[in-house]
Amino acid sequence: MAKITIDNQEIECRDGIPVLQAALEAGWDVPHYCYHPGLSVVASCRLCLMEMQLPHPKTREMGWAPKLFPSCQTPVKDGMVVRFDSGAVEQNQKACMEYFLLNHPLDCPVCDQAGECHLQDYSYKFGESESRMHDQKQVNPKKDIGPQTLLYSDRCVMCTRCVRFAEEVSGTEELCIVNRGGRAEIDIFPGIPLDNPMQGNVVDVCPVGALLDKDFLFKKRVWFLESGDSVCPGCSTGCAIRVDQSDNRVQRLKPRYNPGVNEWWMCDEGRFGWKYVHDVERVTRPRLRRGAEMETPAWESLGEIVRYRFEQQVDRHGAAKVAVLLSPMMACEEAWLLAKFVRELAPDATIATGFVPMVGEERCFPVGCNADDAKFVIRREKCPNGRGVELVAEHFGGSTCDFDGFVTKAGEGAFEAVWVVGGYSEEWVPKALATSLAKIEMLVVQDMFESALTGEAELVLPACAWVERDGSFVNHAGLIQPFERAINVPDGARRDGQYLFGLAGFEGLYSGARVRALMAEEMDAFREIAEAPRQPAHQH
Amino acid sequence: MGSYEPVLLKNRGVEGSCTLKVHRAGGGYAGAEKALKLSSDEVIEEVKKANLRGRGGAGFPAGVKWSFLPKDREKTILCVNGDESEPPTFSNRVLMESDPHMLIEGIIIAAYATRSQVAYVYLRVEFHEQFHILQLAIDEAYAAGLLGKDVLGSGFDLDVYVHRGAGAYVCGEETGLIESLEGKRGWPRIKPPFPAVEGAFGLPTVVNNVETLANLPHIMTRGADWFQSIGAGSSTGPKLFCLSGPVNRPGCFEGAMDMTCEELIYGDDYGRGMVDDVGVKAVFPGGISMGVLTGDELGMKMDFDDPRNFGLLGLGTAAAVVVDVETDMRDVLLNVSRFYSHESCGQCTQCREGTSWMYRIASRIAMGAGRIEDLDLLEQVSGRMGMMPGYSICGLPDGAAFPIRGLVQKFRTEYEEHMGRQRDGRAEAVLRVLN
């Protein structure tokens, strides 16, 4: 740790980090464009300049040096004295803001970035309201640079963050700078579009409205968005994300800083992988077989019915004939509640962990690097909580098995009463499983979409999408990460956690934190959970 | 001044001056031979003693620069700066055309002193003929055992490569040069790390100007004291001066740094006065980047220190361009500002936007549509750019600010007079059309 003085205030910070980073973390709002903690330092926007005390070349006495220094490029050293609240610093900020706007089209009313634009914010805070540039503006073109992304280069401030991202993080190097001086522009190489599995991040790192996500383009003004802090369910990396929604519809996903996990990034698969949430085909209501008929029971009566029917099965066939299949799409808390419910009814019941989709290979970035040097990994395990449901199964012990074991046993007729949880966005039921479970006496299916199993089920329960739930996922490395609910469940549905909470014998409202506290009493692993750190307001 | 005996240009005009034979006949490679017999530290000491200040523009002492190299380094790279892109400057060109072996000899000495086994000569792309001259001389030197393995039987190995630029002024800036040499976009680097620690290809690197290196053979043969005896104060040794504009004898001259700008223009050995005795309105005495003198300031000494007394940045490349009284200073402003706006690499905000904004203002002033406040604006914008106040990564915008601010400050009355003669409302009308 180092102690440094900024604007007469002493702060403590990690040694060697840029002064800018230290200032931002300590609550200063220092304007900056080219600096991004996840990218190399280029110190070219010259907006973050500060004054610094240095020893006088002759007298060695400390005093303010007669020039400005880029705070992003100057590492913190114990005892250093800097300031941002001086006339020279403010003059420079004003001048820069005027420069950034010289050629800017000022088309905020039609710009997606409006409301979360650092050109708007900084101009308001650090700039002047009048431009003294009355000559012709340089008008740079709008370009379609890839299947997902547009570049309005007339709004660009040439911070080169996007170029550095493509060089240093994705390693795909599609972006470049063409031309020189005031005519310089960001561009792609002719005929090679920006199209890589991480490209969406360039839109995030762009501090202005130059890089735009076609998926979100013109969809919503950002001030109508409300956010929930979540974790991406796309793979076992478990990127911390923010779900931006309005009117209970997801509008976009953004990565949240999460050191050691996803840092500042997320992949496109996760970023755009939420569309199924609003699929009209989703199962939204419980459905119960009574004789030959299917009916929609009231949520209130469901607990009793389920319990009664399971008890009947145990009486008839013995507890060992009961099984539950915990899906790796479930939150740990939900899995725990369900396992608890089943084991209390049938102590010899089998607890199986569900289907783990594996696709291709681990993809490491920057491309071409090996797993140890990777800045980001998209994992082949396409579910968020394989580790979590394993933990729960292990905790309950007794008869447990994995998905393949479950399919085999089911095929051998080992079960008569089974609760199957799905929750995948895609078709997942193997034929063999559908055939063997069609023959058993009681099948409960908790899933998001109809499948070969739902048709055979005595009870179908809606599984909600992760943005409608809250709980925690355990990522590939064993990190337990909580996620918040961002939107409400569809009409007619109820949060999985809520009905499982009731079934497991608890009263009142389910919340992930509440269940985790209960789990922590039995499971050491749940005493500590990893929350992504809060970011300073102007860290982008 | 007639007593000055040329050293750097002694072979200019001599038949076959580019050949090894002629160079050797005049005592060539004796300096290299001598250096190779000393230790590299002894060579550095001698160069420090001579106080050979860089001829590339900044005037930094070469020996001191070399001693910044880390002691425990394994490899070192020598870059020879032959990008020569500063307007009215062509002394490196003349030197390479008339005596390429003098440069090669200088490269051997500098490489030996800095323990570099590779030297890259970075040539501006427009030097087509000079490239061939230099390459022929290098080939000849290789054949004669002056380059390659075991230079002159000393056990020292040295390879020299000529790398041709792609036409950017900023690639003359030492870290822009290094980036460009590495095959990247010529964007100057942030420092630290300084090239002496981490330069080309991540190795300790020294960048020196062509003329700086051409002085080395003479320092080795004649000694530091001889070098110190030419000129005065901290501005010693042979120096090349360029002169252009409406003078009777434009060209590249060699002399000591104790002459005034006036002598350079009017001296018999140099410019021999103005064409038709027309008056001098302004001079950019050190390449345009150093700033401008008025016709009344010609008493400035062409040395490393005096220019500061006239509000100039330094001696620069010692290439003077003279502007006569007939010239419209609006056109001068336009020309100067166009250059920097064209050449700014575009990294730093103040330089990228500032240079192009100043150019737009200058264009409008030249169109006869200037406003008095444009002059204030030019002063302000030029006052907020440059490396020295910390606003930018490299020195290009300092070089833009000094001449532009100098023009506006020193010739303000002329600009105001022009504006006074403009039709009422013309500036506003033009601005309306532009927008």
Ligand SMILES: Cc1cc2nc3c(=O)[nH]c(=O)nc-3n(C[C@H](O)[C@H](O)[C@H](O)COP(=O)(O)O)c2cc1C
């Ligand atoms: C914009 C800019 C352009 C420059 N162009 C040249 C050049 O063309 N040739 C040169 O020798 N030095 C040039 N320099 C100076 C170099 O950065 C460097 O100081 C010089 O090559 C060092 O050599 P010296 O110490 O031998 O003078 C330039 C500097 C700047 C800022």
Ligand code: SF4
């Ligand atoms: S497009 Fe955005 S991220 Fe890229 S250089 Fe321009 S402003 Fe920066």
Ligand code: SF4
């Ligand atoms: S000061 Fe100008 S030329 Fe130098 S690096 Fe910055 S933008 Fe490029």
Ligand code: FES
């Ligand atoms: S943020 Fe420091 S120079 Fe850009």
